Amino acid sequence: SDERLEFLSDEDAINQLEHLFNQIGPTPILLILDDVWPGSESLIEKFKFDIPDYKIMVTSRTAFPRFNSKYNLEPLDHEDAMSLFRHHSAYLQDESSYIPDEYIEKVLFYCVKLCYSTMLDTCSPNREGLYSTDQVVSRQIETWDY
Structure with a gap:
């Protein structure tokens, strides 16, 4: 319902x-x-x-x-983050799903970058007339190369 x-x-x-x-x-x-x-x-x-x-x-x-x-x-190291992601994604599906490491690497890479840029924007003063968080994050994402 x-x-x-x-x-x-x-x-x-x-x-x-x-x-x-x-x-x-x-x-x-x-x-x-x-x-x-x-x-x-x-x-x-x-x-x-x-x-x-x-x-x-x-x-x-x-x-x-x-x-x-x-x-x-402390933040998870790279291997532990990969392991946690693999375990959680399998749990959400049928526990036998396979996700190639290269995809997991990309997801982790962009998650860390997105969290970092959002945190930086949130910590900076945001006065009227300046930029929104969405603008900063989308600009940052456009600059990333994987």
């Missing part, structure tokens, strides 16, 4: 999430907030609920000193 959840506001969505977690009961819950940007500590705070066995895991490119636990993860 094409059922969509409707929320009155962001606060309503967070309240309904907490209500859902309470309904789940005594089962341990792990909420993952992925790619949280610097300065978003208040967002993380909104998801702190007083529920037994409830944990929040935040992934970010920067540390949030206000929170007590952090684990620094």
Whole structure:
């Protein structure tokens, strides 16, 4: 079915999430907030609920000193990235799909380039009248040679 959840506001969505977690009961819950940007500590705070066995895991490119636990993860090396991509793509299909290494190499090459150029643009000031992220990324992609 094409059922969509409707929320009155962001606060309503967070309240309904907490209500859902309470309904789940005594089962341990792990909420993952992925790619949280610097300065978003208040967002993380909104998801702190007083529920037994409830944990929040935040992934970010920067540390949030206000929170007590952090684990620094190094980027995957080339071989591990290739292996993860192969494993995940096989899992999504029929577990026996074969993707030539040259295609995986191209995907990884462009993913790294795209992420890097987007990150650079996001970190730079973007005042009215300057360029959009889409413009910067598309210009960057045009310059890539593989």
